[in-house]
Amino acid sequence: MEFPEDLKYTKQHEWARPADGRVTVGITDYAQDSLGELVYVELPEVGSEVSKEDTFGVVESVKAVSDLFAPVSGSVVEVNTALVESPEMLNSDPYGDGWLIVVDPSDVAELDDMMDAKEYADFVEAEKKG
Amino acid sequence: MNRDPRAKQTLEPLLFEKGSPGRRGYSLPPADVPAADAAALYGKESTREAVEGFPEISEIDVVRHYTRLSRQNYGVDVGMYPLGSCTMKYNPKLNEWAARLPEFARSHPLQPVEISQGLLELMYRLEQILCEVSGMARVTLQPAAGAQGELTGMLMVRAYQKAKGNPRKKVLIPDTAHGTNPASCTLCDYEVVSMKTGPTGLLEPREVAAHMDEEVAALMLTNPNTCGLFEKHIVEIAEIVHAKGGLVYFDGANLNALMGVAKPGHRGVDVMHFNLHKTFSTPHGGGGPGSGPVGVAEPLVRYLPTPIVNHREGAYVIEELPESIGKVKSFNGHVGMHIRAYAFALALGGEGLADSSRHAVLNANYLLAKLRDVYHAPYPGPVMHECILTDRKQNAHGVKTLDIAKRLMDYGYHPPTIYFPLVVPGALMIEPTESESLETLDAFADSMRAIAAEAADWPELVTGAPFTTPVARLDEVTAARKPILRWLPE
Numbered sequence: 001m002e003f004p005e006d007l008k009y010t011k012q013h014e015w016a017r018p019a020d021g022r023v024t025v026g027i028t029d030y031a032q033d034s035l036g037e038l039v040y041v042e043l044p045e046v047g048s049e050v051s052k053e054d055t056f057g058v059v060e061s062v063k064a065v066s067d068l069f070a071p072v073s074g075s076v077v078e079v080n081t082a083l084v085e086s087p088e089m090l091n092s093d094p095y096g097d098g099w100l101i102v103v104d105p106s107d108v109a110e111l112d113d114m115m116d117a118k119e120y121a122d123f124v125e126a127e128k129k130g
Numbered sequence: 131m132n133r134d135p136r137a138k139q140t141l142e143p144l145l146f147e148k149g150s151p152g153r154r155g156y157s158l159p160p161a162d163v164p165a166a167d168a169a170a171l172y173g174k175e176s177t178r179e180a181v182e183g184f185p186e187i188s189e190i191d192v193v194r195h196y197t198r199l200s201r202q203n204y205g206v207d208v209g210m211y212p213l214g215s216c217t218m219k220y221n222p223k224l225n226e227w228a229a230r231l232p233e234f235a236r237s238h239p240l241q242p243v244e245i246s247q248g249l250l251e252l253m254y255r256l257e258q259i260l261c262e263v264s265g266m267a268r269v270t271l272q273p274a275a276g277a278q279g280e281l282t283g284m285l286m287v288r289a290y291q292k293a294k295g296n297p298r299k300k301v302l303i304p305d306t307a308h309g310t311n312p313a314s315c316t317l318c319d320y321e322v323v324s325m326k327t328g329p330t331g332l333l334e335p336r337e338v339a340a341h342m343d344e345e346v347a348a349l350m351l352t353n354p355n356t357c358g359l360f361e362k363h364i365v366e367i368a369e370i371v372h373a374k375g376g377l378v379y380f381d382g383a384n385l386n387a388l389m390g391v392a393k394p395g396h397r398g399v400d401v402m403h404f405n406l407h408k409t410f411s412t413p414h415g416g417g418g419p420g421s422g423p424v425g426v427a428e429p430l431v432r433y434l435p436t437p438i439v440n441h442r443e444g445a446y447v448i449e450e451l452p453e454s455i456g457k458v459k460s461f462n463g464h465v466g467m468h469i470r471a472y473a474f475a476l477a478l479g480g481e482g483l484a485d486s487s488r489h490a491v492l493n494a495n496y497l498l499a500k501l502r503d504v505y506h507a508p509y510p511g512p513v514m515h516e517c518i519l520t521d522r523k524q525n526a527h528g529v530k531t532l533d534i535a536k537r538l539m540d541y542g543y544h545p546p547t548i549y550f551p552l553v554v555p556g557a558l559m560i561e562p563t564e565s566e567s568l569e570t571l572d573a574f575a576d577s578m579r580a581i582a583a584e585a586a587d588w589p590e591l592v593t594g595a596p597f598t599t600p601v602a603r604l605d606e607v608t609a610a611r612k613p614i615l616r617w618l619p620e
Contacts, residue, residue: 062606062610063549064549065309066552
């Protein structure tokens with residue numbers, strides 16, 4: 001299972017990629033693998049506000065419905081509308097074509113509390129052991 | 131092992147795909163009144179000339195169609211149905227007899243109370259039985275099923291808090307809850323605050339204390355919870371909630387583990403619902419409507435849905451409640467289910483109801499003990515009325531929970547609930563209920579053990595299952611992503 005070094009991670013299994021003052025958000029490889037094949041995605045509108053640790057959308061697999069939690073607060077500047085037609089991209093390419101939203105963050109320092117790749121890998125191992 | 135290829139049946143076509151133009155299943159005498167012109171009566175926009183593709187079939191086509199379908203159906207009358215959390219206990223035929231008595235079956239909700247006394251007495255007595263089982267002050271029989279019972283209960287919570295001066299904003303719910311709990315709160319305009327259960331699978335008082343404040347209207351708790359574990363801190367949790375003016379809602383979905391043994395009303399519960407279609411053996415889903423009575427402690431009685439059946443001066447009466455939250459269902463709810471539940475309670479008696487709870491708990495623990503060496507058990511037990519296993523040991527061979535569930539169908543069982551509760555990855559949630567005999571439990575355990583052995587020795591047999599059902603493994607992903615919701619002629 002892959003956890004890219006350049007990303008930050010949440011305990012709810014979202015990733016955040018800061019670049020050029022914006023933050024791209026998605027779900028991790030572990031999240032997509034645990035959920036199973038994704039069949040439906042509900043995302044916010046461009047221009048809406050998200051708050052750190054609040055839900056901003058929903059993903060649904062054949063197993064379960066799961067909330068999406070924002071890793072940072074800010075306004076949504078881009079939404080991956082292609083996922084509506086092709087939610088399977090969340091399974092096939094969670095860190096690339098399966099990105100969810102891009103946020104213009106109100107406080108980039110919020111990213112500092114997030115886990116790095118190594119910490120997240122340990123967190124996932126602990127969670128698997130239950 | 132049930133691998134007989136003759137067991138495989140052909141897929142039954144739709145009625146729309148059968149028949150022949152002009153074939154009829156009826157024969158009517160010629161009309162002796164002039165034909166009316168529907169278009170003139172109702173307008174052209176409301177009428178049509180013909181229905182394309184409407185089936186034209188004979189009576190025998192229809193009878194065979196539904197009989198064949200019924201033979202492909204799996205129900206609790208066919209075999210064990212260990213669907214965890216759903217409580218698929220046997221529906222005794224005595225209940226059906228009682229509900230079909232013409233004096234009950236032919237009564238009408240609008241007939242005068244003077245000639246409805248028998249049915250009203252039954253409803254009043256059923257309420258008394260539910261009060262006795264739960265320790266609550268009064269019970270409404272109106273709600274149509276469990277989820278509507280939750281909504282009814284939360285509306286009463288809101289009415290109670292509002293009368294105290296502030297309806298409040300939040301409801302606390304543990305992460306093991308049924309999805310209906312947050313849905314009911316959201317419908318009542320409450321914000322849901324999710325609480326984490328610990329590694330023991332239980333809600334800890336300190337987690338409740340950390341979230342409890344004066345804006346919390348209520349806490350919702352299922353007990354035993356969806357991990358099949360008794361929330362043993364319930365008394366302490368109720369004290370924490372009450373100290374800040376909150377109410378305790380008890381989701382009675384799993385009351386079948388406690389009935390006759392422990393009363394929620396004696397443990398700080400203010401509102402609770404019953405699932406008559408689970409605990410009191412009335413049919414589920416397609417077998418009949420649900421029924422979700424709601425019990426309340428004394429301070430909430432005034433808010434119960436109106437009307438309610440009372441007994442005054444030797445007669446049964448239907449009375450309005452002036453401060454009620456209103457009606458939640460037409461007339462008196464699903465009365466046919468009340469009759470069945472009443473028959474169940476009377477047939478078993480008080481000690482019998484308690485015995486049914488004890489057997490449900492014993493059966494779940496028996497299966498857990500017989501299976502926990504070959505399947506990973508996240509909670510070692512003892513458990514209450516259901517037990518959870520996971521696919522962790524089978525994952526090494528590429529076998530997942532879904533595969534185990536599908537393979538069980540080849541062995542002649544309805545699969546257990548899978549991937550729930552969400553706090554347990556790869557959960558197989560098994561609820562045998564009190565209905566199953568020792569021989570049936572042993573046979574089921576043998577099948578589960580055989581599947582565990584197959585997963586190690588011949589995993590393709592499990593990942594490719596089922597093989598003996600009318601259709602092979604269904605493509606759930608395409609069904610969800612690209613559903614075909616309407617049949618169209620070719």
